Amino acid sequence: MHHAIISCLHANLPAVEAVLNDIDKQGIDTITCLGDLVGYGPQPNEVVELIRKRGIATCQGCWDEDIIDGLNACECSYPSQLAERRGHLAHQWTDDQLTDENKCFLASLPTSLRRDRLLFVHGSPNSQHEYLLPDMDAFAALERVETAGADILFCGHTHQPYVRELRDGSIRVRLQSAEHGNDQGEELTLPMRKIVNAGSVGEPRHGSTNATYVIHNDATDEVEIKEVAYDVARTCQAIIEAGLPKVFAWRLSHGFEFAEQAEDASHVCER
Amino acid sequence: MIERWALVSGLRGDLETYELIQRDLKKTRGVTALFVLGDLVGPERNCDALLDRLRNPHRGDLKPDCIYGWWEEQLLAERGFRGERKADALRLSQGEDTVSALLNTVNPSHLKWLASLQFGFIELDCALIHGSSSDVGDNLTAETSPLILLDRLTRLNVNRLFTARSTKQFHLELTGGGINSQVKDLNGKREQQQEVPKRSVIGIGAGLNYTLYDIGSDKTHFLTAGSKTNPKGKGFA
Numbered sequence: 001m002h003h004a005i006i007s008c009l010h011a012n013l014p015a016v017e018a019v020l021n022d023i024d025k026q027g028i029d030t031i032t033c034l035g036d037l038v039g040y041g042p043q044p045n046e047v048v049e050l051i052r053k054r055g056i057a058t059c060q061g062c063w064d065e066d067i068i069d070g071l072n073a074c075e076c077s078y079p080s081q082l083a084e085r086r087g088h089l090a091h092q093w094t095d096d097q098l099t100d101e102n103k104c105f106l107a108s109l110p111t112s113l114r115r116d117r118l119l120f121v122h123g124s125p126n127s128q129h130e131y132l133l134p135d136m137d138a139f140a141a142l143e144r145v146e147t148a149g150a151d152i153l154f155c156g157h158t159h160q161p162y163v164r165e166l167r168d169g170s171i172r173v174r175l176q177s178a179e180h181g182n183d184q185g186e187e188l189t190l191p192m193r194k195i196v197n198a199g200s201v202g203e204p205r206h207g208s209t210n211a212t213y214v215i216h217n218d219a220t221d222e223v224e225i226k227e228v229a230y231d232v233a234r235t236c237q238a239i240i241e242a243g244l245p246k247v248f249a250w251r252l253s254h255g256f257e258f259a260e261q262a263e264d265a266s267h268v269c270e271r
Numbered sequence: 272m273i274e275r276w277a278l279v280s281g282l283r284g285d286l287e288t289y290e291l292i293q294r295d296l297k298k299t300r301g302v303t304a305l306f307v308l309g310d311l312v313g314p315e316r317n318c319d320a321l322l323d324r325l326r327n328p329h330r331g332d333l334k335p336d337c338i339y340g341w342w343e344e345q346l347l348a349e350r351g352f353r354g355e356r357k358a359d360a361l362r363l364s365q366g367e368d369t370v371s372a373l374l375n376t377v378n379p380s381h382l383k384w385l386a387s388l389q390f391g392f393i394e395l396d397c398a399l400i401h402g403s404s405s406d407v408g409d410n411l412t413a414e415t416s417p418l419i420l421l422d423r424l425t426r427l428n429v430n431r432l433f434t435a436r437s438t439k440q441f442h443l444e445l446t447g448g449g450i451n452s453q454v455k456d457l458n459g460k461r462e463q464q465q466e467v468p469k470r471s472v473i474g475i476g477a478g479l480n481y482t483l484y485d486i487g488s489d490k491t492h493f494l495t496a497g498s499k500t501n502p503k504g505k506g507f508a
């Protein structure tokens with residue numbers, strides 16, 4: 001069975017509509033959403049209501065969490081102080097716009113969803129704010145999947161779609177302990193695991209303006225990264241009309257090619 | 272000349288144990304630093320005398336450098352030093368009585384000092400932390416999956432992590448291995464190979480059980496204060 005995974009919708013209604021349309025056209029009816037329904041974009045209520053209406057299983061993203069809890073994230077969530085200031089502006093605007101009912105819905109979202117050996121999270125199993133970047137340390141990446149007890153981990157949050165296969169892993173160790181003295185050493189064989197990042201529907205950062213999502217085949221475990229064109233100009237217009245920072249519109253129309261990247265992606269905010 | 276560190280934890284208010292360790296260290300060659308990796312306090316006995324001694328070393332004491340541990344975290348949380356968080360972990364695992372016992376073992380005059388203690392030290396290419404950078408209560412042992420141990424080392428980007436939370440004494444070295452990874456994105460596919468870095472996690476023990484670490488030779492010695500063992504006798508290469 002094929003199922004679709006979407007993430008980081010970011011209140012961009014034209015992008016969400018285009019992606020759902022693309023999924024419907026293929027006759028796929030299981031859709032999982034990895035959160036960040038709101039933030040940056042101009043149509044937070046419309047996007048939340050569409051997801052609710054369609055009954056799409058959703059986990060909570062970093063923006064969804066922050067809208068509910070107030071800005072819990074420390075500065076480390078932002079790549080720079082400038083990005084932080086803009087983030088705060090967008091946060092305030094989204095907070096003002098969202099209806100109480102939609103806020104309640106975001107508050108009710110779980111931090112993870114599990115279907116057998118598949119685990120769905122926003123950032124990582126540790127935190128909605130942790131970035132699992134495609135080239136992060138392979139052992140650390142495997143640790144996230146393994147500790148969570150999954151075969152395949154679906155995540156978003158980086159806004160860059162990718163499929164990473166981790167295989168043929170082993171770790172040799174030698175133990176010296178007060179109880180047992182010197183040990184001969186042993187080798188641990190690591191299991192094969194996959195991380196699938198669904199990219200972003202509403203705020204792509206992979207170098208093109210197209211929305212991205214992924215389709216996973218349950219039987220073969222094949223993953224396809226999909227790109228969908230949508231009416232970017234319509235969203236940009238709405239961003240400017242809403243009085244949101246213009247740079248968000250500029251970013252959408254450039255596919256975020258000059259994106260600021262989090263410097264220390266492995267950093268997890270302890271707060 | 273040998274240069275070695277002494278690593279101590281889990282004193283939990285026991286001044287007598289601390290004095291035995293100090294006496295041991297006085298007889299040991301080359302000890303240049305004494306690190307106390309948390310759990311200075313505990314619910315079993317009044318901790319004020321030990322805290323006084325740690326804060327105001329006697330003449331002849333090796334001066335201790337302290338960080339906070341799991342028990343300090345519980346105490347400080349319950350005393351309002353951690354925002355809205357209370358001693359939830361302690362309450363859950365040992366109940367309300369232990370929480371109040373803990374509050375009674377430490378005079379409030381010590382709280383500010385305890386709250387000023389750091390989470391950990393980075394010395395040379397080593398991290399000294401009560402649990403790990405993941406959590407002060409991270410219970411790393413020799414049985415913990417090497418994948419998790421490697422992750423904790425990677426998070427800190429150090430070659431050695433000295434940890435105390437498990438109260439066990441062990442030196443687990445990652446000696447080899449690797450992993451292949453393939454990344455597919457919209458630009459295509461790329462393969463990566465990564466080797467296991469030569470790194471170690473060292474459990475330093477608790478209470479009378481402490482550890483000496485020889486910096487130059489990367490040797491650990493697991494000792495018990497007051498016993499007759501010669502530091503050389505129990506060395507591990």
Ligand SMILES: [Zn+2]
Pocket residue numbers: 008009010036061157158159
């Ligand atoms: Zn996002």
Ligand SMILES: [Zn+2]
Pocket residue numbers: 036061062063122128157158
């Ligand atoms: Zn996010």
